[in-house]
Amino acid sequence: MSMDRYYLLGRSGLRVSPLSLGTMTFGKDGPYGGAWGSTDATSRALFDRYLEAGGNFIDTADYYTAGTSETLLGKFIEERGVRDRVVLASKYSYNSTTPGDPNAGGNGRKNMMRAVEASLRRLRTDYIDLYLLHTWDRITPAEEVVRTFDDLVRAGKIRYAGLSDVPAWYAARAQTWAEAHALTPIINLQLQYSLVERSLEPEFVPLAQTLGMGITAWSPLGMGLLSGRYKPSEGRPQGEGRLTSAVGGEHLGLFNERNWGLVATLEKVAKELGRDMSQVALNWVAAQPGVGSVIIGASSLKQLDGNLAALDFTIPAGLRQQLEEVSAPAVPFPHGMFSNPYQLNMHGNAAVGDKPAGYTSPVFTGLAPTVG
Numbered sequence: 366m367s368m369d370r371y372y373l374l375g376r377s378g379l380r381v382s383p384l385s386l387g388t389m390t391f392g393k394d395g396p397y398g399g400a401w402g403s404t405d406a407t408s409r410a411l412f413d414r415y416l417e418a419g420g421n422f423i424d425t426a427d428y429y430t431a432g433t434s435e436t437l438l439g440k441f442i443e444e445r446g447v448r449d450r451v452v453l454a455s456k457y458s459y460n461s462t463t464p465g466d467p468n469a470g471g472n473g474r475k476n477m478m479r480a481v482e483a484s485l486r487r488l489r490t491d492y493i494d495l496y497l498l499h500t501w502d503r504i505t506p507a508e509e510v511v512r513t514f515d516d517l518v519r520a521g522k523i524r525y526a527g528l529s530d531v532p533a534w535y536a537a538r539a540q541t542w543a544e545a546h547a548l549t550p551i552i553n554l555q556l557q558y559s560l561v562e563r564s565l566e567p568e569f570v571p572l573a574q575t576l577g578m579g580i581t582a583w584s585p586l587g588m589g590l591l592s593g594r595y596k597p598s599e600g601r602p603q604g605e606g607r608l609t610s611a612v613g614g615e616h617l618g619l620f621n622e623r624n625w626g627l628v629a630t631l632e633k634v635a636k637e638l639g640r641d642m643s644q645v646a647l648n649w650v651a652a653q654p655g656v657g658s659v660i661i662g663a664s665s666l667k668q669l670d671g672n673l674a675a676l677d678f679t680i681p682a683g684l685r686q687q688l689e690e691v692s693a694p695a696v697p698f699p700h701g702m703f704s705n706p707y708q709l710n711m712h713g714n715a716a717v718g719d720k721p722a723g724y725t726s727p728v729f730t731g732l733a734p735t736v737g
């Protein structure tokens with residue numbers, strides 16, 4: 366895997382880089398932008414470097430830095446004249462402009478139509494390549510979201526549709542509805558995925574593989590926890606960084622015993638490989654089943670350069686196993702019942718290792734019952 370190769374996103378003809386550029390930290394507006402955001406000059410330098418490295422896949426949202434991320438991207442893309450070359454992804458859901466108006470937020474048709482127009486203006490373009498619902502609002506039917514995505518595709522305002530941060534059942538309903546009614550399909554699930562956060566594995570990975578949705582992994586370094594900046598061997602986290610900010614690691618609940626154990630193992634594995642911890646953590650996610658692209662974040666060119674070199678090596682199986690053991694997620698019900706002895710009993714003690722591919726999640730260790 367390297368940056369001069371492009372991969373298909375889900376069951377579609379859209380080709381994207383295996384590392385996507387995250388721009389949640391472009392600009393200093395909004396509550397998080399104030400604490401974590403990059404200046405306009407740094408944002409531009411990161412954007413330029415990513416394109417020079419061959420990257421084509423850029424992620425933003427109307428919510429990021431209160432619209433400034435989109436505004437900066439629109440300017441950078443226009444000034445470099447690369448609108449057709451880049452695959453531009455943006456998202457809607459949040460009401461960051463009109464407090465008190467319930468229809469200026471959420472996932473309903475009225476807000477999606479309003480939000481896409483506002484994003485197009487900020488991005489200085491007449492189409493968005495990949496448009497995503499940002500977060501489930503617990504209200505809007507999946508059918509309404511899919512129908513509106515389809516209308517936006519037909520109107521030429523978006524090219525493809527995706528979902529971020531929704532329950533698996535909701536994504537399955539949306540995709541099934543789209544297929545049944547020949548509406549534009551959901552080609553992408555954007556979800557948090559890293560050695561810190563693996564709870565998507567039992568449901569979302571098989572869902573994505575079965576229904577043709579490529580996963581894009583957000584916060585692949587656990588918001589920086591796996592970056593090498595925070596090491597238990599060096600005592601309490603110090604220095605300037607996202608996780609040491611007021612809305613950082615303590616606030617996000619990331620500084621805990623389980624995570625420090627994981628960071629210690631990552632440090633050891635990275636040392637054995639002669640690689641940066643961040644590179645090993647990114648490489649691990651990029652090679653996980655179902656993952657179409659990893660959305661990287663960086664606050665400096667040095668960080669970005671390191672991250673862009675994260676795919677030119679392979680983590681040997683033994684070292685992968687060490688990382689997976691220390692980061693193993695809990696097995697949620699009913700997944701414990703999909704392993705032995707239940708499977709053996711169900712199949713009359715015949716071998717079940719020969720089930721058709723795709724029957725079970727290959728990544729989920731609770732589902733790996735090979736029997737003699």
Ligand SMILES: NC(=O)c1ccc[n+]([C@@H]2O[C@H](COP(=O)([O-])OP(=O)(O)OC[C@H]3O[C@@H](n4cnc5c(N)ncnc54)[C@H](OP(=O)(O)O)[C@@H]3O)[C@@H](O)[C@H]2O)c1
Pocket residue numbers: 386387388389390401424425499529530555556582583584585586587588589590592593594605606607608643660661662663664667668669671672
């Ligand atoms: N759909 C969603 O709900 C959602 C949510 C969150 C993010 N996202 C997307 O995912 C993108 C990436 O998320 P993220 O920024 O949280 O990713 P991340 O990779 O988990 O964290 C990136 C941060 O880690 C630190 N870092 C990165 N590379 C480093 C290196 N080589 N050495 C040292 N430190 C390094 C930097 O933090 P410092 O500032 O401390 O230097 C950087 O800002 C976002 O920009 C956004 O596009 C989507």
